Amino acid sequence: MSRIITFLGHGCTTGTVAIAAAKWFAQQGKRVLLATQTLDPSVEMLLGTPLNTYPQVIADNLQVVQLQTTVLLEQVWDELKQLVASYLPTTFAEDLYPGELLILPGFDSVLAFNALRQYYMSGDYDVIIYDGEGNKETLRLLGIPNALDWYFSRSGKIFDSLDLSKIAASFGGPLASAILTANIDSQKLQQGRAQVRQWIDQGIAVVSDRNCLTAYLVTTDAPEAIAATRWLWGSAQQIKLNVSGIIAYNCQLNDQLQQTFTPLVVASIPALSNQNWDAIIQALPDFNSPVSVPQSLTIDLAQQQILVFLPGFNRKQVKLTQYGSEIVIDAGDQRRRISLPPELQGQPIKAGKFEEPYLIISL
Amino acid sequence: MSRIITFLGHGCTTGTVAIAAAKWFAQQGKRVLLATQTLDPSVEMLLGTPLNTYPQVIADNLQVVQLQTTVLLEQVWDELKQLVASYLPTTFAEDLYPGELLILPGFDSVLAFNALRQYYMSGDYDVIIYDGEGNKETLRLLGIPNALDWYFSRSGKIFDSLDLSKIAASFGGPLASAILTANIDSQKLQQGRAQVRQWIDQGIAVVSDRNCLTAYLVTTDAPEAIAATRWLWGSAQQIKLNVSGIIAYNCQLNDQLQQTFTPLVVASIPALSNQNWDAIIQALPDFNSPVSVPQSLTIDLAQQQILVFLPGFNRKQVKLTQYGSEIVIDAGDQRRRISLPPELQGQPIKAGKFEEPYLIISL
Numbered sequence: 001m002s003r004i005i006t007f008l009g010h011g012c013t014t015g016t017v018a019i020a021a022a023k024w025f026a027q028q029g030k031r032v033l034l035a036t037q038t039l040d041p042s043v044e045m046l047l048g049t050p051l052n053t054y055p056q057v058i059a060d061n062l063q064v065v066q067l068q069t070t071v072l073l074e075q076v077w078d079e080l081k082q083l084v085a086s087y088l089p090t091t092f093a094e095d096l097y098p099g100e101l102l103i104l105p106g107f108d109s110v111l112a113f114n115a116l117r118q119y120y121m122s123g124d125y126d127v128i129i130y131d132g133e134g135n136k137e138t139l140r141l142l143g144i145p146n147a148l149d150w151y152f153s154r155s156g157k158i159f160d161s162l163d164l165s166k167i168a169a170s171f172g173g174p175l176a177s178a179i180l181t182a183n184i185d186s187q188k189l190q191q192g193r194a195q196v197r198q199w200i201d202q203g204i205a206v207v208s209d210r211n212c213l214t215a216y217l218v219t220t221d222a223p224e225a226i227a228a229t230r231w232l233w234g235s236a237q238q239i240k241l242n243v244s245g246i247i248a249y250n251c252q253l254n255d256q257l258q259q260t261f262t263p264l265v266v267a268s269i270p271a272l273s274n275q276n277w278d279a280i281i282q283a284l285p286d287f288n289s290p291v292s293v294p295q296s297l298t299i300d301l302a303q304q305q306i307l308v309f310l311p312g313f314n315r316k317q318v319k320l321t322q323y324g325s326e327i328v329i330d331a332g333d334q335r336r337r338i339s340l341p342p343e344l345q346g347q348p349i350k351a352g353k354f355e356e357p358y359l360i361i362s363l
Numbered sequence: 364m365s366r367i368i369t370f371l372g373h374g375c376t377t378g379t380v381a382i383a384a385a386k387w388f389a390q391q392g393k394r395v396l397l398a399t400q401t402l403d404p405s406v407e408m409l410l411g412t413p414l415n416t417y418p419q420v421i422a423d424n425l426q427v428v429q430l431q432t433t434v435l436l437e438q439v440w441d442e443l444k445q446l447v448a449s450y451l452p453t454t455f456a457e458d459l460y461p462g463e464l465l466i467l468p469g470f471d472s473v474l475a476f477n478a479l480r481q482y483y484m485s486g487d488y489d490v491i492i493y494d495g496e497g498n499k500e501t502l503r504l505l506g507i508p509n510a511l512d513w514y515f516s517r518s519g520k521i522f523d524s525l526d527l528s529k530i531a532a533s534f535g536g537p538l539a540s541a542i543l544t545a546n547i548d549s550q551k552l553q554q555g556r557a558q559v560r561q562w563i564d565q566g567i568a569v570v571s572d573r574n575c576l577t578a579y580l581v582t583t584d585a586p587e588a589i590a591a592t593r594w595l596w597g598s599a600q601q602i603k604l605n606v607s608g609i610i611a612y613n614c615q616l617n618d619q620l621q622q623t624f625t626p627l628v629v630a631s632i633p634a635l636s637n638q639n640w641d642a643i644i645q646a647l648p649d650f651n652s653p654v655s656v657p658q659s660l661t662i663d664l665a666q667q668q669i670l671v672f673l674p675g676f677n678r679k680q681v682k683l684t685q686y687g688s689e690i691v692i693d694a695g696d697q698r699r700r701i702s703l704p705p706e707l708q709g710q711p712i713k714a715g716k717f718e719e720p721y722l723i724i725s726l
Contacts, residue, residue, distance in 0.1 A: 010405060011375035012588075039499070039696050040591035040675075042373060050679070069696050100686060102510035102698050105476075105503045106469020113468075136402070137500060140468045147465035225375075228403035312403075316413070323463060333402050333431050335465050 145203025508566025
């Protein structure tokens with residue numbers, strides 16, 4: 001089974017750590033793919049080789065690919081044309097070339113997510129190291145299955161009654177078609193919906209299973225970096241992403257750092273100097289060892305309490321709302337939906353108390 | 364007239380420079396808004412004050428606002444409801460709450476762009492300092508008007524012939540409605556299209572006018588940072604964003620740095636230490652002085668040549684395609700469309716030669 005590992009951190013160190021981690025696994029004989037969204041020359045310079053938009057062997061067991069949006073868009077284009085062929089006129093394909101499409105915000109993450117999904121499903125790699133932005137945008141990307149899940153469920157109920165042609169006409173076409181790539185699978189809508197449903201379920205399963213996907217935090221010892229990294233830790237909980245450890249870049253281990261991220265284990269690595277990767281690789285944590293971290297969510301039926309682990313926020317930054325049998329938590333600019341178990345449904349929230357790092361909801 | 368200034372750079376220094384620039388303008392008596400997309404505590408720690416999702420005075424002439432996507436989504440919700448009220452059933456508004464919507468990739472930039480647009484049009488500020496990601500995503504955000512321009516023009520031609528209801532039904536509803544916020548203005552489609560057309564034209568005018576919007580590069584002296592920053596300079600050309608200077612963070616001025624970014628003027632600033640902002644502010648460039656930089660595009664009708672300024676790329680990274688009377692340039696994972704002037708229309712590209720920093724197209 002493939003594993004995906006990614007790195008979250010404030011600043012410019014996650015790329016270096018991702019490269020080191022890829023080398024770490026390759027040295028252990030794992031088939032590794034380093035998938036980077038960094039298109040500027042910095043990663044090429046760190047690796048000492050030009051990169052391509054297809055996986056390229058750069059060392060034993062180690063392949064690297066640049067996830068470039070313009071190229072990914074062309075790659076999904078043929079797929080898309082087939083999928084929509086039955087209800088788009090033939091002029092569609094003739095009128096529009098993938099090489100013409102301009103890139104809007106969101107394309108990067110949606111297409112990179114799709115590419116990661118395909119590499120993951122291919123079975124060609126034991127480990128995929130995803131070198132993304134390492135910040136909120138990486139959480140948006142990994143949050144796609146959860147977000148789509150909700151839109152998909154709601155869309156059936158609400159949009160049956162709408163005059164869809166007017167809506168679609170208003171916002172114009174190719175934009176819609178680009179979004180279709182992420183959502184349409186079949187010319188037959190029912191089959192298509194079932195397929196999309198399956199993709200979403202697979203995605204949710206992968207994101208929330210530590211053995212399939214996990215993130216490590218990366219920080220320096222600057223107070224702002226530590227606070228920002230802890231905030232990312234909390235934000236990751238909001239999309240059910242498991243965080244397995246923390247890597248301190250170019251700083252001395254100290255009690256404060258250790259306490260800030262308890263119970264995560266802190267590994268301290270040196271800065272990269274003179275391309276001495278071995279010094280970093282030897283200091284990396286053992287990515288294969290099991291980890292013990294707080295559960296993101298604990299439901300205590302007897303006490304009628306829900307305990308949500310949310311490190312890095314203050315009281316003002318956590319918002320709690322109830323919609324019927326669902327609770328919505330806003331924090332870290334992420335929105336998380338929690339479905340109440342049957343035993344607690346129909347009960348209003350009596351109290352929500354935030355005692356960092358826990359939000360305690362009493363029903 | 365308002366000005367928007369933003370910073371592009373590899374690494375974690377653009378936020379610090381943005382804060383210093385905001386203080387610089389405030390000290391000159393300008394009404395300044397610092398609009399930051401950094402939601403983790405790092406900017407609050409640098410400013411020494413908690414921030415809000417509405418503009419908040421933190422010093423004389425200086426307001427700060429955090430652009431938080433979940434909040435911006437709720438703010439546009441009422442606007443959206445009014446706009447679509449005429450062709451959505453009333454149950455729509457009852458069935459769906461803005462506080463329920465999950466965030467997909469792209470929402471951050473689209474909603475932040477819309478917020479910046481509103482602050483810009485309000486006339487409340489002389490200078491808006493936009494503290495975004497400072498990387499490719501910032502260029503995606505500022506590239507929205509150009510991208511929409513093309514989608515908008517094309518959508519008329521292509522989608523008239525499509526069965527739109529099937530398409531819209533396929534990808535589900537609230538996703539569409541979220542996108543609508545960026546595109547619909549009026550219940551009457553013709554009026555709506557005219558209004559959107561106007562927004563797009565205004566946006567294009569603002570982005571390409573140095574007096575309305577400009578970017579400064581920020582780099583350290585690490586070779587990877589310098590190369591990445593130069594790459595961002597080239598990528599900015601692709602969305603017609605004017606770059607007016609470069610700020611070297613915590614490094615000695617040297618000839619190599621100066622040459623790499625010629626003819627931009629390099630200003631060297633110290634690292635922030637003990638909250639000594641004055642040391643940085645005094646070293647900042649004069650943001651009010653006129654700058655002289657190469658034109659992004661020069662068309663030589665006599666020679667039948669087009670000269671495109673594209674620093675930071677190598678030959679392999681620049682792709683040239685012709686579609687009828689348009690030339691498309693792919694570089695920096697940005698796609699740029701150039702309409703040939705009437706005198707050159709109907710002529711095929713004879714040669715495209717890349718001699719960094721210039722792409723020379725001969726017709």
